[in-house]
Amino acid sequence: MNRRNWIRNAPALGFGLGAAYSTAASKPLRLKITRVECFGLRIPFNERVRDNMHENYRRENVDRPDYRPWIVRVHTDEGLTGLGESKEDPRSRLPAMVGHTAYEFLNNGALTPGVMIAIYDLVAQAGGVPICKLFSPKPRPTVQATWWSHCLRPALLASEAKRGVELGYEVHKIKTRRYEDPVEQMAAVTAAVPHDYQIYLDANGSFGSAGKALAVMDSLRRFEQVKGIEQPIAHEDIVGYRQIRRSLPFRLAVHYEAVDARSFLLESLCDAFVVEDWKWGPALSEKSELCRLTGQNLWVENGLYSGISQVFQAHQCSALPNVEFVISLTHIGEDDIVVEPFTVGKGGFYTIPTKPGLGVTLDQKALDKYRVV
Template identity: 25%
Template sequence: MKITDIRATTVAIPLDAPLRHANGGHWGRFVRTIIEVDTDEGLTGLGEMRGAGAATEDAFLALRHYLIGHDPFDLEQMRFMLLNPTAALYGNRTHLHAAMEFACLDLMGKYLGLPVSKLLGGPVRDRIEFGSYLFFRYANEEGNGEIETPEQLADYAGRMRDEHGFHTHKLKGGVFAPGHELECYNAVGERFPQDGLRYDPNSVLSVDESIRFAREIDDLNNDYLEDPTWGLNGMRQVRERTSIPMATNTVVVNFEQLATNVRDPAVDVILLDTVFWGGMRPCLKAAGVCETFQLSVAMHSSGELGIQLATMLHLGAVIPALPFAIDSHYHHLLDDVIVGGKMQYRDGALDVPTGPGLGVELDREKMERYADHFRKVGNYVYDRDPKRPGWFPLIPNERWAQPS
């Protein structure tokens, strides 16, 4: 089997409401690039990553120079073609490689009639538990969906619990001063004392603020504290002076950083991301290292649609130790580009696809509809907030109380 073409299409999928984070926001949509990899066997493999319109599409089309005529089964050759040291030095292709790896594994599974989980070693579970991903939100165009107060946040967590069965709740913080976010986090913990909790302010707190916040929430049912401050040294200082496990998807996202953390621990829980780490296979390798050195793993969400979500499900199926519900923005999406529409949670979990390859198929009509939507609304700048023109975050954030 040989690759004959690579195609890329950028789509914009509407969100229930704009999601705010420490550096800006997701302004009412996720922008993703869908790739299709055609072969001489008549099979097409699917991949996905965060999109930026023509720039991302052109980056994928440039890979034709490397990959036309390549056998999708030869994944190690592709890794060295795309991720060799020179390529890493002059132009990081990690995310591009991840999307291509998704498509190649999808092709392999379709060719063999096997789900990707079988290609990765075989599933040890057939359902993956998820948590609610809580954001402070602006109201949508209809004037609904705002989340700013403790009551609004706890009410939204309750609605997600009722609708989807989530029993873990992660707050994306760093939007307001830590004192206000502490009240909001406590409100969720008090409303659902048996549920797992996580706080992720996107590394904007100082070391001292991080320690103070951790000590204030020590009596709650915390899974971990995710990236409260920046850098391995900052995380190490927080870890040494608090009792809550530290987690990261920012400072341990490759094997060099993982080795450093093994040698001099700063993080207890490594959040794997099938795009950030460069694919499913690197994540599985990283999980093996973590198993060897008795580090826990969980899974990070990078705003995925159904194609990347399927990669997360197949990966979660084959990792022996996955003690935490995994993250996903998926419940904030209003639609998807896969056949059948959005996957449906049942008791807070999604079934691992059992069809050949990734087990999802592209709904071409929806892809074209949301590609047209992208052409109308365009991209957005992740680290800017249109409602606060000229604003940018100060890091570390040294404001414990909200200014009057």
């Protein structure tokens, strides 16, 4: 099947859980759901960056004084409990789950993300395997974790980059906006990090035109750590992206959900797609397979506000060979509300938990501290 026909027909091909699902589902456990809990949290930004984050969101007319994840806990008659995290309130869908088995909801794209994560957690626990093995019999043992910063003032941004280095990160994604000079920012950051540190800028379309985007990126060529740019101009400006692709001396990434993905795939208009929509399971697997066919990588950025989604993101991405970076914002929050630390090792890689299920434990004290619903 050629590239064009494969892309046209891919949604109908289906992406399941493979042989590992059969192993899990064949276990004698019924996994009948007996109770579902849901908790709404408000997690303040970390004090290190709080004031600058508030200032930036005010500038952008965004109402985001803190992180507000919803934590889901699904209980079963077998004594197993699944954990999930959602960015939207899932409470209206939860009562109907009681009395059904977890297997009935597996691979159900209609579920809210928080519930879907919890279901995968339960099924993997029942099968005695880590979640990653529900998606591939041979997942990678590690994934490349990425440090993240908003468009902070140069000195603070340099301090955050230095902190990332101290924690073992080697890749850093940084927002760039018109209210800060990117040259001043990169001068400060690159002076604080090793020469092999990788920096990717995310403009979210703020550069305006292809010409302006190319001019800005040309001014950053002096900084060897700057490796690429994400979404430099408006997502619908396909002509502008063609111009940028021809002339840009850096790697180029765009948001999969924001652009005409078919054109970017067929014309190879980018090196990587950023997946930020909270799509798990088969939806993410489908995107990965499409991009693998056309030679593009994925940067997955949907495990954002707690260690629950952060670790689930790592699990599934370890099973998808063309996921290059996993990106999370949990270090921007005051607490990731799980007991186990998200620790990166040599090369900035995170080692996937090998315990059955998700492999992390909800911090009950943190849950009680930040719970508002």
